Amino acid sequence: MxxxxxxxxxxxxxxxxxxxxxxxxxxxxxxxxxxxxxxxxxxxxxxxxxxxxxxxxxxxxxxxxxxxxxxxxxxxxxxxxxxxxxxxxxxxxxxxxxxxxxxxxxxxxxxxxxxxxxxxxxxxxxxxxxxxxxxxxxxxxxxxxxxxxxxxxAGEVYQVATTVAAEVGRTIAPGDHNSDEALVEALQSLAHSPILPDDESGKARLDVRQVNVWQLTQLxxxxxxxxxxxxxxxxxxxxxxxxxxxxxxxxxxxxxxxxxxx
CATH class of the missing domain: 3.60.140.10 (CNF1/YfiH-like putative cysteine hydrolases)
Structure with missing residues:
Protein backbone atom coordinates (compact mmCIF):
# COMPACT_ATOMS: atom_id res chain seq x y z
CA MET A 1 0.00 0.00 0.00
CA ALA A 154 4.86 -9.79 6.88
CA GLY A 155 1.70 -11.83 7.21
CA GLU A 156 2.83 -14.36 4.64
CA VAL A 157 5.64 -15.56 6.95
CA TYR A 158 4.11 -14.90 10.38
CA GLN A 159 2.64 -18.19 11.59
CA VAL A 160 0.62 -17.98 14.80
CA ALA A 161 -1.80 -20.19 16.71
CA THR A 162 -5.41 -19.93 15.65
CA THR A 163 -6.18 -18.62 19.15
CA VAL A 164 -3.76 -15.71 18.59
CA ALA A 165 -5.23 -14.95 15.16
CA ALA A 166 -8.70 -14.95 16.72
CA GLU A 167 -7.67 -12.69 19.61
CA VAL A 168 -6.33 -10.12 17.15
CA GLY A 169 -9.06 -10.69 14.56
CA ARG A 170 -11.78 -10.10 17.13
CA THR A 171 -10.86 -6.39 17.05
CA ILE A 172 -12.04 -6.07 13.46
CA ALA A 173 -14.51 -8.92 12.97
CA PRO A 174 -18.20 -8.19 12.55
CA GLY A 175 -20.74 -10.39 14.29
CA ASP A 176 -20.53 -13.18 16.85
CA HIS A 177 -18.76 -16.49 16.33
CA ASN A 178 -19.05 -19.74 18.25
CA SER A 179 -15.33 -20.51 18.29
CA ASP A 180 -11.90 -19.13 17.47
CA GLU A 181 -11.79 -21.37 14.42
CA ALA A 182 -15.12 -20.04 13.14
CA LEU A 183 -13.98 -16.45 13.64
CA VAL A 184 -10.71 -17.05 11.79
CA GLU A 185 -12.48 -18.82 8.94
CA ALA A 186 -14.95 -15.95 8.64
CA LEU A 187 -12.14 -13.42 8.44
CA GLN A 188 -10.19 -15.50 5.93
CA SER A 189 -13.21 -15.43 3.61
CA LEU A 190 -13.14 -11.62 3.41
CA ALA A 191 -11.42 -9.78 0.57
CA HIS A 192 -7.87 -8.64 1.37
CA SER A 193 -8.07 -10.41 4.72
CA PRO A 194 -5.23 -9.82 7.21
CA ILE A 195 -5.56 -13.45 8.34
CA LEU A 196 -4.27 -16.02 5.87
CA PRO A 197 -4.59 -19.81 5.88
CA ASP A 198 -1.75 -22.07 7.03
CA ASP A 199 -1.10 -25.68 6.09
CA GLU A 200 -0.60 -26.70 9.71
CA SER A 201 -3.64 -27.55 11.79
CA GLY A 202 -4.41 -25.02 14.53
CA LYS A 203 -2.28 -22.36 12.85
CA ALA A 204 -2.85 -19.28 10.70
CA ARG A 205 -0.78 -16.54 9.10
CA LEU A 206 -1.35 -13.13 10.64
CA ASP A 207 -0.67 -9.77 8.97
CA VAL A 208 -0.63 -7.50 12.02
CA ARG A 209 0.07 -4.38 9.95
CA GLN A 210 -3.08 -4.93 7.93
CA VAL A 211 -5.09 -5.47 11.10
CA ASN A 212 -3.88 -2.03 12.18
CA VAL A 213 -4.98 -0.65 8.81
CA TRP A 214 -8.42 -2.22 9.27
CA GLN A 215 -8.68 -0.79 12.78
CA LEU A 216 -7.84 2.68 11.46
CA THR A 217 -10.28 2.55 8.56
CA GLN A 218 -13.02 1.29 10.88
CA LEU A 219 -12.38 4.41 12.98
Whole structure:
Protein backbone atom coordinates (compact mmCIF):
# COMPACT_ATOMS: atom_id res chain seq x y z
CA MET A 1 0.00 0.00 0.00
CA UNK A 2 1.51 3.31 -1.11
CA UNK A 3 4.91 1.62 -1.61
CA UNK A 4 6.00 4.53 -3.81
CA UNK A 5 5.62 6.91 -0.86
CA UNK A 6 8.59 5.37 0.94
CA UNK A 7 12.20 6.43 0.41
CA UNK A 8 15.61 6.12 2.01
CA UNK A 9 17.50 8.93 3.72
CA UNK A 10 21.09 8.93 4.96
CA UNK A 11 22.68 9.44 8.37
CA UNK A 12 26.29 8.61 9.25
CA UNK A 13 26.66 6.65 6.02
CA UNK A 14 23.68 4.39 6.77
CA UNK A 15 20.20 4.50 5.28
CA UNK A 16 16.96 4.93 7.22
CA UNK A 17 13.42 4.80 5.87
CA UNK A 18 11.02 7.74 5.60
CA UNK A 19 7.43 8.10 4.38
CA UNK A 20 6.12 10.95 2.24
CA UNK A 21 2.89 11.05 4.23
CA UNK A 22 4.98 12.29 7.17
CA UNK A 23 7.15 14.76 5.26
CA UNK A 24 5.91 17.57 7.53
CA UNK A 25 7.50 15.90 10.56
CA UNK A 26 11.15 14.94 11.03
CA UNK A 27 10.93 11.17 11.29
CA UNK A 28 12.61 7.93 10.42
CA UNK A 29 12.42 4.15 10.64
CA UNK A 30 16.00 3.11 11.36
CA UNK A 31 17.61 -0.20 10.40
CA UNK A 32 19.84 -2.69 12.19
CA UNK A 33 22.85 -0.86 10.76
CA UNK A 34 22.41 1.80 13.44
CA UNK A 35 22.65 -0.74 16.28
CA UNK A 36 23.57 -0.29 19.12
CA UNK A 37 22.72 3.41 18.94
CA UNK A 38 19.74 4.55 21.03
CA UNK A 39 17.31 7.46 20.57
CA UNK A 40 19.66 9.88 22.30
CA UNK A 41 22.18 9.09 19.55
CA UNK A 42 19.67 9.06 16.69
CA UNK A 43 17.55 12.13 17.46
CA UNK A 44 20.11 14.56 15.91
CA UNK A 45 19.43 12.86 12.56
CA UNK A 46 15.86 14.12 12.82
CA UNK A 47 16.04 17.37 14.82
CA UNK A 48 19.12 18.55 16.77
CA UNK A 49 17.09 20.42 19.40
CA UNK A 50 14.34 17.85 19.99
CA UNK A 51 13.83 16.38 23.46
CA UNK A 52 14.06 12.58 23.51
CA UNK A 53 11.02 10.69 24.83
CA UNK A 54 10.88 6.92 25.18
CA UNK A 55 9.27 4.29 27.38
CA UNK A 56 9.82 0.73 28.53
CA UNK A 57 7.73 -1.34 26.14
CA UNK A 58 5.68 -4.15 27.65
CA UNK A 59 3.27 -5.23 24.87
CA UNK A 60 0.39 -3.36 26.49
CA UNK A 61 -1.93 -0.55 25.48
CA UNK A 62 -0.80 2.37 27.62
CA UNK A 63 -0.36 5.72 25.85
CA UNK A 64 1.64 8.45 27.61
CA UNK A 65 2.51 12.09 26.93
CA UNK A 66 5.80 13.68 28.00
CA UNK A 67 3.94 15.69 30.62
CA UNK A 68 2.40 12.53 32.07
CA UNK A 69 5.80 10.85 32.08
CA UNK A 70 7.35 13.79 33.94
CA UNK A 71 4.62 13.64 36.58
CA UNK A 72 4.99 9.93 37.22
CA UNK A 73 6.92 8.61 40.18
CA UNK A 74 8.48 5.89 38.09
CA UNK A 75 10.95 3.42 39.51
CA UNK A 76 13.00 3.66 36.34
CA UNK A 77 13.87 6.41 33.90
CA UNK A 78 11.44 5.03 31.35
CA UNK A 79 7.89 4.23 32.53
CA UNK A 80 6.08 1.20 31.15
CA UNK A 81 3.97 1.96 28.08
CA UNK A 82 3.81 1.12 24.37
CA UNK A 83 2.83 4.43 22.83
CA UNK A 84 3.85 8.05 23.16
CA UNK A 85 1.82 11.11 22.16
CA UNK A 86 3.34 14.56 22.04
CA UNK A 87 1.85 17.51 23.91
CA UNK A 88 4.18 20.20 22.63
CA UNK A 89 6.61 20.97 19.79
CA UNK A 90 10.07 19.48 19.29
CA UNK A 91 9.39 16.28 21.20
CA UNK A 92 11.14 13.26 19.68
CA UNK A 93 8.96 10.19 20.29
CA UNK A 94 10.64 6.81 19.91
CA UNK A 95 9.61 3.15 19.81
CA UNK A 96 11.68 0.06 19.10
CA UNK A 97 10.74 -3.13 17.29
CA UNK A 98 12.13 -6.38 15.93
CA UNK A 99 9.05 -7.78 14.10
CA UNK A 100 6.28 -5.77 15.75
CA UNK A 101 4.77 -2.75 14.02
CA UNK A 102 6.30 0.68 14.54
CA UNK A 103 3.43 3.11 13.88
CA UNK A 104 4.07 6.85 13.51
CA UNK A 105 1.20 9.34 13.35
CA UNK A 106 1.19 13.07 12.61
CA UNK A 107 -1.60 15.66 12.80
CA UNK A 108 -1.40 18.08 9.86
CA UNK A 109 -3.13 20.90 11.74
CA UNK A 110 -1.90 20.70 15.33
CA UNK A 111 1.58 19.44 14.45
CA UNK A 112 1.37 16.85 17.20
CA UNK A 113 2.57 13.29 16.72
CA UNK A 114 2.44 9.78 18.17
CA UNK A 115 4.76 6.79 18.09
CA UNK A 116 3.31 3.35 18.79
CA UNK A 117 4.74 -0.14 19.32
CA UNK A 118 2.02 -2.48 18.07
CA UNK A 119 2.81 -6.18 18.16
CA UNK A 120 0.03 -8.74 18.06
CA UNK A 121 -0.64 -8.31 21.79
CA UNK A 122 -0.88 -4.53 21.58
CA UNK A 123 -2.97 -4.80 18.44
CA UNK A 124 -5.34 -7.19 20.22
CA UNK A 125 -5.66 -4.47 22.88
CA UNK A 126 -6.32 -1.89 20.13
CA UNK A 127 -3.37 0.29 21.07
CA UNK A 128 -3.43 2.21 17.77
CA UNK A 129 -7.12 3.22 18.12
CA UNK A 130 -6.42 4.14 21.74
CA UNK A 131 -3.58 6.44 20.66
CA UNK A 132 -5.85 8.01 18.03
CA UNK A 133 -8.55 8.54 20.66
CA UNK A 134 -6.05 10.27 22.92
CA UNK A 135 -5.00 12.53 20.02
CA UNK A 136 -8.68 13.33 19.41
CA UNK A 137 -9.10 14.19 23.09
CA UNK A 138 -6.23 16.63 22.62
CA UNK A 139 -7.98 18.29 19.68
CA UNK A 140 -7.09 16.20 16.64
CA UNK A 141 -9.59 15.47 13.88
CA UNK A 142 -9.48 12.10 12.14
CA UNK A 143 -9.25 13.75 8.71
CA UNK A 144 -6.04 15.54 9.72
CA UNK A 145 -4.11 12.43 10.72
CA UNK A 146 -1.39 10.79 8.62
CA UNK A 147 -0.19 7.30 9.54
CA UNK A 148 2.95 5.42 8.51
CA UNK A 149 3.36 1.78 9.54
CA UNK A 150 7.00 0.79 9.29
CA UNK A 151 8.95 -2.39 8.61
CA UNK A 152 7.54 -5.42 10.46
CA UNK A 153 7.09 -9.13 9.89
CA ALA A 154 4.86 -9.79 6.88
CA GLY A 155 1.70 -11.83 7.21
CA GLU A 156 2.83 -14.36 4.64
CA VAL A 157 5.64 -15.56 6.95
CA TYR A 158 4.11 -14.90 10.38
CA GLN A 159 2.64 -18.19 11.59
CA VAL A 160 0.62 -17.98 14.80
CA ALA A 161 -1.80 -20.19 16.71
CA THR A 162 -5.41 -19.93 15.65
CA THR A 163 -6.18 -18.62 19.15
CA VAL A 164 -3.76 -15.71 18.59
CA ALA A 165 -5.23 -14.95 15.16
CA ALA A 166 -8.70 -14.95 16.72
CA GLU A 167 -7.67 -12.69 19.61
CA VAL A 168 -6.33 -10.12 17.15
CA GLY A 169 -9.06 -10.69 14.56
CA ARG A 170 -11.78 -10.10 17.13
CA THR A 171 -10.86 -6.39 17.05
CA ILE A 172 -12.04 -6.07 13.46
CA ALA A 173 -14.51 -8.92 12.97
CA PRO A 174 -18.20 -8.19 12.55
CA GLY A 175 -20.74 -10.39 14.29
CA ASP A 176 -20.53 -13.18 16.85
CA HIS A 177 -18.76 -16.49 16.33
CA ASN A 178 -19.05 -19.74 18.25
CA SER A 179 -15.33 -20.51 18.29
CA ASP A 180 -11.90 -19.13 17.47
CA GLU A 181 -11.79 -21.37 14.42
CA ALA A 182 -15.12 -20.04 13.14
CA LEU A 183 -13.98 -16.45 13.64
CA VAL A 184 -10.71 -17.05 11.79
CA GLU A 185 -12.48 -18.82 8.94
CA ALA A 186 -14.95 -15.95 8.64
CA LEU A 187 -12.14 -13.42 8.44
CA GLN A 188 -10.19 -15.50 5.93
CA SER A 189 -13.21 -15.43 3.61
CA LEU A 190 -13.14 -11.62 3.41
CA ALA A 191 -11.42 -9.78 0.57
CA HIS A 192 -7.87 -8.64 1.37
CA SER A 193 -8.07 -10.41 4.72
CA PRO A 194 -5.23 -9.82 7.21
CA ILE A 195 -5.56 -13.45 8.34
CA LEU A 196 -4.27 -16.02 5.87
CA PRO A 197 -4.59 -19.81 5.88
CA ASP A 198 -1.75 -22.07 7.03
CA ASP A 199 -1.10 -25.68 6.09
CA GLU A 200 -0.60 -26.70 9.71
CA SER A 201 -3.64 -27.55 11.79
CA GLY A 202 -4.41 -25.02 14.53
CA LYS A 203 -2.28 -22.36 12.85
CA ALA A 204 -2.85 -19.28 10.70
CA ARG A 205 -0.78 -16.54 9.10
CA LEU A 206 -1.35 -13.13 10.64
CA ASP A 207 -0.67 -9.77 8.97
CA VAL A 208 -0.63 -7.50 12.02
CA ARG A 209 0.07 -4.38 9.95
CA GLN A 210 -3.08 -4.93 7.93
CA VAL A 211 -5.09 -5.47 11.10
CA ASN A 212 -3.88 -2.03 12.18
CA VAL A 213 -4.98 -0.65 8.81
CA TRP A 214 -8.42 -2.22 9.27
CA GLN A 215 -8.68 -0.79 12.78
CA LEU A 216 -7.84 2.68 11.46
CA THR A 217 -10.28 2.55 8.56
CA GLN A 218 -13.02 1.29 10.88
CA LEU A 219 -12.38 4.41 12.98
CA UNK A 220 -13.01 6.51 9.88
CA UNK A 221 -9.58 7.15 8.37
CA UNK A 222 -9.26 6.71 4.62
CA UNK A 223 -6.68 4.47 2.99
CA UNK A 224 -5.12 7.63 1.51
CA UNK A 225 -4.18 8.65 5.07
CA UNK A 226 -2.29 5.41 5.75
CA UNK A 227 0.89 4.00 4.27
CA UNK A 228 2.52 0.62 4.99
CA UNK A 229 6.24 0.13 4.40
CA UNK A 230 7.03 -2.44 1.69
CA UNK A 231 9.63 -4.14 3.89
CA UNK A 232 9.55 -7.30 6.02
CA UNK A 233 11.87 -7.62 9.02
CA UNK A 234 11.90 -11.42 8.79
CA UNK A 235 12.73 -11.58 5.07
CA UNK A 236 15.35 -8.80 4.95
CA UNK A 237 18.11 -9.88 7.37
CA UNK A 238 20.62 -7.46 5.86
CA UNK A 239 18.48 -4.51 6.94
CA UNK A 240 16.44 -5.55 9.96
CA UNK A 241 16.60 -7.51 13.17
CA UNK A 242 13.87 -10.14 13.51
CA UNK A 243 13.15 -11.87 16.79
CA UNK A 244 11.15 -14.56 14.96
CA UNK A 245 14.13 -15.23 12.68
CA UNK A 246 16.98 -15.31 15.23
CA UNK A 247 15.50 -15.25 18.74
CA UNK A 248 17.91 -12.44 19.64
CA UNK A 249 16.69 -9.43 21.61
CA UNK A 250 18.00 -6.76 19.28
CA UNK A 251 15.90 -3.90 17.99
CA UNK A 252 15.68 -1.10 15.47
CA UNK A 253 14.31 2.30 16.43
CA UNK A 254 11.62 4.45 14.85
CA UNK A 255 11.01 8.07 15.76
CA UNK A 256 9.00 11.18 14.93
CA UNK A 257 9.37 14.79 16.11
CA UNK A 258 6.32 16.92 16.87
CA UNK A 259 6.13 20.45 15.51
CA UNK A 260 4.15 23.65 15.99
CA UNK A 261 0.63 24.07 14.62
CA UNK A 262 0.18 24.69 10.92
Missing amino acids: HSSSWQWADHQGHAFLTCKLLNSWPHGFFTRNFWPQVPEDLTPALHPQAAVQRVKQVHGSRVLTPTEMAQMDAESTHPEADALMSDGPNQALWVCSADCNPVLIGDCVTGQAAAIHAGWRGTALKIVPQAVAKMQAQGSRLADLRVAIGPAI GLSLAQISVAPHCTFQEPERFFSYRRTGEKQVQWSGIVSRTAA
